[in-house]
Amino acid sequence: MLDEALVKKDIAKSEFEIAEDLLREQLIEVQEQLKSHRSKLIVVLEGLDRFAVRMVLNRLQQWFDPRYISIRVFQIKTSKKDLKGPFFQRFWRAMPANGTIGVYHRAWYSNVVLGQLDDGSELKLDHRIRVINQYEKVLYDDGAYILKFWLHQPKETLKKELKSADKDPEKYWWVSKKDDAMLKNYPEIVKISEKVISGTNTIEAPWVILDSTKERYRDLVIGNKLLESIRSIIQKEQEKGNRSQDSIITQETGPYIHGVTENVLDKVDLDQKLEKKEYKKELTSVLGELSKISGKAHRNGISQVYVFEGWDSAGKGGCIRRLVLGFDPFLYRVYPIAAPSDYENQFHYLWRFWTRIPPRGFVSIFDRSWYGRVLVERVEGFAKPHEWQRAYNEINTFESQLIEDGIVLHKYWLHVSKDEQLRRFKEREETPYKNFKITDDDYRNRSKWNEYKDAIQEMVMNTSTPEAPWNIIAANDKRFARIEVIKTAIKRTRNFLER
């Protein structure tokens, strides 16, 4: 597959120069349009030919307005211990903002190809390919466009180039012992690369394979492919704009599970209670246990992520304030999640969560979370049907990557009855320092109790997995809920540590 991409002759210099002038003019023009449409283009550049790669990167820096293109070259980290968090976190952090172009070299592909070289079972490769496809699909579905270039160099040329580089003062320190290993493993690398390329050549993110050694040919193709795809992005955006002007609403549905009769919330025994005295005793005891086990998790590099969801006034904040007494304060951070800011809105909705996943051994606690997508955004219409419907899959993908990385994921829904909620609303209104906690939004949400209830049922059905189940907590009695949350946390973490 790769060798078939080789070309015999490069383009003549004079021809290149004329074409380049025109190309640059057009690229600058479409980049401006990309910016005004707030679309983003993700460009992946891979290949062993480091000399070619740096020339292409330099070219892109020169061709585009550098303020709106961000070029990221990553270090190869194939083992888990080199990474501080889940594999994709680095790439999520480097995500381009709306209206810009992000160029990635040695990112998710090199890491996978070379990782596979280190511990290559077919099963792993299939899994890796699947994870990459999921990742790219998530970006694509959010409106990012992805174009991937593989610069291929035949072994003989690579060998010759490395040899000559050895004598070229401008290049020679690029040549290291790793290159000998690379040459030795060349056939294996090509084999893996071909599998990875064909496994990830999707409609959402197609590959272009190029002969890396014919530099003028190579750069013109890259430039023209970029031009072409930015143009098609803009065209699609314009069509979208026209469609919404014409008010043609298409009913899109996603592949999620729905339609059951009994709601999970109806199965909760809300009468469960704890007396004050018992509560105090229990709290001391469970916090002691949590302290012990969270210390152990920290020492073993096990991270924890807590998700707190629940009805308004169900007592999420109070639960969190007790839970954190079981952690050394430097271990955890609490993230209260409100509507995304303008800045956050420049990125994928999962971006603000991905970037807050803790480094190994630490704890992130989310007071509300990514589940807002299938709850408030669904019910209030902030997300379109196909957006929240597809979110179940996106969330499952996201969470499975956390779990794969060895993170313990705790998910709580705090359930209170509608009457109890009203009682608390009134209490908040009457207590001056709690007043700020109650707004018209809360009553609006309350008036949609049943719609929320359906959304909760579907959320639980679609995102409760053996590794990350939902814990529905009876929270009419605050004391009972707090102890229950901590007990559940202990149990899950312990099971995880004892695996």
Place this chain on the structure above:
Amino acid sequence: MLDEALVKKDIAKSEFEIAEDLLREQLIEVQEQLKSHRSKLIVVLEGLDRFAVRMVLNRLQQWFDPRYISIRVFQIKTSKKDLKGPFFQRFWRAMPANGTIGVYHRAWYSNVVLGQLDDGSELKLDHRIRVINQYEKVLYDDGAYILKFWLHQPKETLKKELKSADKDPEKYWWVSKKDDAMLKNYPEIVKISEKVISGTNTIEAPWVILDSTKERYRDLVIGNKLLESIRSIIQKEQEKGNRSQDSIITQETGPYIHGVTENVLDKVDLDQKLEKKEYKKELTSVLGELSKISGKAHRNGISQVYVFEGWDSAGKGGCIRRLVLGFDPFLYRVYPIAAPSDYENQFHYLWRFWTRIPPRGFVSIFDRSWYGRVLVERVEGFAKPHEWQRAYNEINTFESQLIEDGIVLHKYWLHVSKDEQLRRFKEREETPYKNFKITDDDYRNRSKWNEYKDAIQEMVMNTSTPEAPWNIIAANDKRFARIEVIKTAIKRTRNFLER
């Protein structure tokens, strides 16, 4: 000093509860005002009493609207090798946005006190105190308010508490071998702490010392101090607002050096040139050298920061594209600096640079930089006189911290003549793909050539230091400038490596 802060009796519980209700109501109210004034409050909480600290942190989480308060507890990192970058970078990263409260525990104080314990010379302590004062002043001058609490616990109580914690299931794992060391070093820690406290008790950032063991007394004092200072922030902000409405302009001046006759730019020989052939030869040779030396710097964990400033169209981009050929692509990142975004404007103007200082061994290249403060912001009136005048000191402080951390700082001013600039403007206008590089702003700046020239002279005079001198590059000939930049980079890096 610390023991004098001890109190005999705690406040009665009933009294506390009444006071707390009122306090919470007021805190929520002033927090809302703080938010609407877009002011920020920085709260420092220090002390050995970990049980007290966590109670206070939890209290703050409960008293304030958690969406607008961010609590950060840092890990103690006293040695350079534990840190990936300059000492203050972690804290700059954690800076609260406008309208919010940032609470810091074990931040710049614990690290200094415990660092001093490790290698305690008086000289170092004085230096550390000075650096902290500079840091806090920079924040204060930008409109942040800083309040610092030191929770003091006498040795006997600490000992007793640690002992009892040993048996308390909720606390016992908090007790570690480090505590024995802490108890042993207690007198020394107190001695250093007292020096640090008195050395950093400034008008800009005053200390409050509190008995950590009287919890109700302690928390009420903290709450009331916070209330008081937020109120005074709001009052000051309102006064500021009134003043600007009344159009009373006060002429403030800062402590910067000015008034010289000969401009540095006039000393530059702009006729220096390189022929194409010679340029090509030279380029290959200097890039080879740069490759070698940048590889060595990387392996030695030496970072480099490049600042490119210059007249519009002086050729900064072209210089950068050649320079980077001397670095492995994963080593460097280029940051084109434009006017700050709304998001960036929520922070101190140095924030977007502090957060982009590379980790050890890597390279950051700024295409325009923090010097915008004393150039475009000064000349165009975006910064008030006292703001840009004080910036020289702020910049020197910032850069000295980079240098202290072992970073090689390269600063270039690319100088072209006014005629050459005009020629390039015309050329850009006539070349379609360069068109985007020329805007009305460029002509506006050009019309203020002499004002800029004065600003440049003062910038160079005030910020050229032996460790980070300005390099004025003759750039009428692009080839000459590019080679000159790379040669200077090599020389400075080599000198640094050979120190």
